[in-house]
Structure formats: structure tokens, C-alpha cells
Amino acid sequence: MTGAGFRALVEGAATGELLCLTEPLSLWGGLDPETGLIVDRSHPQLGRSVTGAIIAMPHGRGSSSSSSVLAEALRLGTGPAGFVLDSPDSIIVVGSLVANRLYGAICPIVCGTLPEGSTGAWMIDHNHVVPLQGPVPGA
Amino acid sequence: MFLTESDRAMLQGEAGDAARVAMELLVAVAESEDAAELLDISASHIDGGLYHGQAGLDFALWLVEGGGQVLVPTTLNVSSLDLLHPQLYRGDQETAAAARRLMDAYVDMGCTPSWTCAPYQLAQRPGLGDQIAWGESNAIVFANSVLGARTARYGDFLDICCALTGRAPAVGLHTDEGRMATLKVDLRVPDRLLDDDLLYPVLGHLLGQLAGTEVAVIVGLDHRAGEDRLKALGAAAASSGAVAMFHATGVTPEADTLEAATGGHTPRRSVVVDVDDLIRTRASLHHGEGPLGAISVGTPHFSVRELAMLATMVEGLSTTVPFYVNTSRDALTQAETTGANRAIEEFGATIVTDTCTYITPIMDDVIGVVMTNSAKWAFYAPGNLGVDVVFAGLDACVASAVSGELVTGEVW
Numbered sequence: 001m002t003g004a005g006f007r008a009l010v011e012g013a014a015t016g017e018l019l020c021l022t023e024p025l026s027l028w029g030g031l032d033p034e035t036g037l038i039v040d041r042s043h044p045q046l047g048r049s050v051t052g053a054i055i056a057m058p059h060g061r062g063s064s065s066s067s068s069v070l071a072e073a074l075r076l077g078t079g080p081a082g083f084v085l086d087s088p089d090s091i092i093v094v095g096s097l098v099a100n101r102l103y104g105a106i107c108p109i110v111c112g113t114l115p116e117g118s119t120g121a122w123m124i125d126h127n128h129v130v131p132l133q134g135p136v137p138g139a
Numbered sequence: 140m141f142l143t144e145s146d147r148a149m150l151q152g153e154a155g156d157a158a159r160v161a162m163e164l165l166v167a168v169a170e171s172e173d174a175a176e177l178l179d180i181s182a183s184h185i186d187g188g189l190y191h192g193q194a195g196l197d198f199a200l201w202l203v204e205g206g207g208q209v210l211v212p213t214t215l216n217v218s219s220l221d222l223l224h225p226q227l228y229r230g231d232q233e234t235a236a237a238a239r240r241l242m243d244a245y246v247d248m249g250c251t252p253s254w255t256c257a258p259y260q261l262a263q264r265p266g267l268g269d270q271i272a273w274g275e276s277n278a279i280v281f282a283n284s285v286l287g288a289r290t291a292r293y294g295d296f297l298d299i300c301c302a303l304t305g306r307a308p309a310v311g312l313h314t315d316e317g318r319m320a321t322l323k324v325d326l327r328v329p330d331r332l333l334d335d336d337l338l339y340p341v342l343g344h345l346l347g348q349l350a351g352t353e354v355a356v357i358v359g360l361d362h363r364a365g366e367d368r369l370k371a372l373g374a375a376a377a378s379s380g381a382v383a384m385f386h387a388t389g390v391t392p393e394a395d396t397l398e399a400a401t402g403g404h405t406p407r408r409s410v411v412v413d414v415d416d417l418i419r420t421r422a423s424l425h426h427g428e429g430p431l432g433a434i435s436v437g438t439p440h441f442s443v444r445e446l447a448m449l450a451t452m453v454e455g456l457s458t459t460v461p462f463y464v465n466t467s468r469d470a471l472t473q474a475e476t477t478g479a480n481r482a483i484e485e486f487g488a489t490i491v492t493d494t495c496t497y498i499t500p501i502m503d504d505v506i507g508v509v510m511t512n513s514a515k516w517a518f519y520a521p522g523n524l525g526v527d528v529v530f531a532g533l534d535a536c537v538a539s540a541v542s543g544e545l546v547t548g549e550v551w
Contacts, residue, residue, distance in 0.1 A: 072192035091294035
């Protein structure tokens with residue numbers, strides 16, 4: 001079930017704990033690339049670390065500076081392992097692509113919706129998104 | 140995806156390394172968006188000149204090294220430094236030097252050093268139907284909504300890729316279909332509120348929360364929604380949501396009627412906004428209590444008109460707290476011809492150009508809350524600067540500045 005319906009926006013493979021953002025996050029103004037922490041005070045996941053996580057969120061938000069912030073976080077090694085987005089977001093896609101070109105960073109981005117209540121460690125591989133262990137939620 | 144002969148030539152490096160990489164990135168993004176082809180653009184606005192760390196500088200320097208030159212008229216967004224008033228910068232010199240190198244890199248690529256988040260206030264601005272590639276969320280929403288020019292949400296990096304190639308993915312807001320409103324926002328408030336400047340950023344903040352990425356059509360505004368007010372509305376909506384375009388019937392150029400805005404379709408969603416919704420939204424923009432520490436206005440950059448309005452309001456008065464006015468060097472030059480800048484400076488305010496108080500260390504250490512008339516500033520400053528914010532109208536900002544106490548005015 002989980003492999004279906006996903007589309008790779010930025011190719012690559014990654015594993016990480018799923019971090020489901022319940023509201024969209026503007027990476028600029030919302031993520032501190034020095035620490036990898038969410039700093040948007042109005043965001044429900046304020047204070048959580050994105051480092052090494054697979055971020056699931058509906059879509060990006062706000063500032064067009066978010067590409068730079070993502071690339072900088074990936075350069076510093078504080079960035080996420082990958083993204084699962086409900087809808088394509090070129091601002092996030094470009095940040096990942098540029099970090100790959102400049103620093104060889106891998107941060108795959110897929111488009112699609114995870115089953116409700118998904119948690120734990122997941123893997124992105126091309127256009128497949130699968131949980132690493134345990135029962136598949138909603139399957 | 141269909142590529143023209145000249146697109147393919149760029150991909151093969153015939154226009155140099157920078158154009159090759161720009162085209163590669165552009166094609167990768169276009170494919171991620173399922174674009175069938177690229178289209179020609181006539182102008183670009185670049186957000187990449189604001190320093191966020193080494194990555195942005197590495198990319199820009201790499202493009203300069205690769206012979207990058209913009210192919211269309213290209214303006215530059217705010218940077219991290221006020222080049223006209225360098226003494227205002229209070230950050231470390233290493234960051235300032237890197238920020239300056241970044242600014243120089245974009246100028247080296249042929250961009251105009253306009254250093255403003257409000258390029259739509261410049262004399263040369265795009266018009267109805269023009270295909271453009273703009274960065275800066277508030278500029279994007281203004282270009283689409285108020286000018287009727289056509290741009291997607293271009294982030295750092297992609298904006299310069301478009302400028303270096305003169306091309307953009309032919310999808311979304313670049314197409315007729317992508318500009319149709321799918322959300323109807325029915326504004327039902329007392330008529331007098333339409334005369335209040337503060338209605339517009341509050342409505343915008345709510346619009347961003349309601350619309351997310353959708354194109355909305357607002358019914359219930361009228362000619363009183365001038366450019367400065369629509370600027371405030373759009374900037375707020377693009378901060379609280381990912382709004383890149385809205386229509387307002389009878390106000391914006393592609394919404395003579397509701398049907399024109401929706402393309403004759405029934406909106407997928409319809410929401411009524413009343414005065415209680417707006418009062419709640421307005422209250423949500425307050426983040427703190429305490430003594431008044433400073434005031435910041437002009438986010439997005441004040442227009443010439445707003446500078447003149449402020450100059451009139453503050454005549455003969457003095458501020459008792461640090462008061463910052465963000466504007467563009469172009470607007471400042473125009474204000475100098477009327478003396479508006481002098482009136483603002485005599486009031487004791489600090490005019491900031493080329494940058495903005497919420498993105499770079501300019502404000503003195505603030506003890507207490509910062510007051511602003513900008514929903515965008517109120518949204519980002521707590522995270523960026525670690526300050527608490529009180530949101531109020533420009534008149535309340537001036538009254539508070541003079542008395543040294545928080546005067547927030549009537550809550551509708």
C-alpha cells in the first residue's frame with residue numbers, strides 16, 4: 001500500500017524517523033540551520049529537531065528564502081533525511097537539488113500522502129515510501 | 140518534457156557552465172511539476188541576495204565563475220546590509236563581508252541593485268499578462284494579484300536559474316487555468332472597516348490560513364483597497380500561508396466579476412469572514428506584553444506614498460523609543476525631493492534601506508515589546524529576533540512612539 005501513489009520529485013534513498021508536521025513550515029524563519037531545530041514560535045512542532053528525520057508535511061509555506069535555508073542545513077549536516085510532501089513544492093525541491101550539486105548531499109523528496117497515524121522509522125527509495133518495521137498503519 | 144533547440148543548446152553548455160547548470164535545475168524542477176514545456180519570461184526578481192549562510196554564497200560564486208549573465212531585466216530583493224547606512228549594521232563583520240560578497244555576485248551577473256522587497260513600487264514594473272519569474276513571497280503575490288503579471292513562487296536559486304536562461308516552467312500561475320480561484324472568501328464586515336488600513340493585513344493573515352496554496356477570490360472589498368493596502372494584505376497572506384495569488388472582485392485586474400475570477404466554475408470551498416473572525420485574527424498577531432521597546436514599520440518596504448503619510452503624521456512630534464522605517468533606496472530618493480525623509484528623521488525615526496529590521500541585526504537591544512503595523516513582521520520577528528510583538532495601525536504606532544506607552548487603538 002505504502003509504495004503506491006508516490007512520485008519522486010528529487011531522486012534518492014534515505015531512512016529516518018518520521019517527523020509529521022501538523023502544519024506547513026516555512027524553513028526560512030522556521031528552521032535554524034545551525035541547530036536543525038524548528039524555531040517558528042507559532043508552529044505546533046516548535047523545538048523539534050529535523051536533523052536526520054523524514055519530514056512529512058502538506059506543503060511548504062511562506063518565504064521564498066526557504067531553498068537557501070534547506071541547502072545550508074544540508075551543508076551543515078543538520079538537515080532532514082528527506083521529505084514526503086502532499087503537493088509538489090519547487091522551493092524545497094530546489095534547495096535539495098542545489099545542496100546535492102554543491103556538496104553531494106542527498107535529500108530525496110517524494111510527493112504523496114502517508115497513511116493516517118504513520119510513525120517510526122521510514123525509508124524513501126525513489127518513488128517508494130515504506131516503514132522499516134512493524135505493521136503498516138492503515139494497511 | 141518538450142525542449143526547444145535553444146533550451147537543449149543551453150543544456151549542452153553552449154551558453155556556458157552557469158547557463159547549463161541553471162537549465163539543468165530548471166528542467167528538473169519543471170519535471171517535478173509535470174510541466175510540458177518552458178516559456179519565455181520578460182523579467183525576474185531575485186531573492187537570492189539575502190545571506191542565509193555559506194550555501195547561498197557558494198552557489199552564487201559558482202554561477203559567476205561559470206560566466207552567468209542574466210538574459211532578462213532583473214531586480215534584486217532586500218539584502219542583509221543597508222549599503223546607504225552601513226553604520227546601522229550591528230552583526231559580526233565576518234557575516235557582513237560574506238553578505239557583501241553575495242550582493243556583489245548577483246550584481247556581477249547583471250542584476251540591478253534595487254535591494255527592495257517591493258519591486259512593484261519601481262517605475263519599471265511588469266503589467267497584465269506579462270510572464271515573469273519573481274522571488275520574494277510578498278512580491279510574488281502582488282505581481283500576480285495586483286499587476287496581473289504571471290509568476291509562480293520562485294525560491295532562492297530557481298529565481299536566478301530563470302533569469303540566466305530567460306525561461307520558466309509553463310505551469311500553475313503562468314497558465315490561465317492555474318489562476319482561477321478555487322476558494323471564495325465572502326467578507327461581511329461593517330463598511331467603515333474598509334477605511335481602516337489595519338483591516339487589510341489582518342484579512343491577509345486570515346486569508347493565508349484559509350487558503351494555504353489555493354487561489355482565493357475575496358468578495359466584499361472595493362476601490363478603497365489601494366495598492367498599499369493590497370500590499371499589506373498579500374504580504375500577510377504569503378507569510379501565514381503559501382498564497383501566491385488572490386483575486387478581489389471589482390478590485391484586482393482579473394476579477395471584474397466573480398465568474399471571471401473562478402473561470403465560471405463553482406469554487407471548491409466558500410468561507411464567510413465576519414468581524415469576529417477578524418478580531419480573533421488580529422488578537423493572534425499579538426505575542427507579548429510589557430513596556431514598549433521599539434517600533435518598526437515598512438514591511439514590505441514603505442512606498443513613497445506611505446513615507447509621505449508618515450511624514451505628515453509625525454510633523455512637530457518626537458519619538459521616545461527607537462522607531463525604524465524600512466523602505467527602498469528608490470522610494471527614499473523620491474522622498475528626498477519632497478522633504479518627507481527629513482520630517483521622519485526630525486521625528487527621531489531611523490530610515491533603513493536595502494534591507495529590513497526583521498532579517499538582519501539593525502535594531503538596538505530591545506527591552507520590552509516591539510510594535511509594528513506589519514502582519515508579516517509580526518509573523519516572522521518573534522522567531523528571527525526573539526522579540527515579542529504588538530500589532531497595531533500606523534497611527535497607533537506613532538501615538539505610542541510619542542507617549543512611550545502602548546496605544547493600540549480601538550479593536551473594531
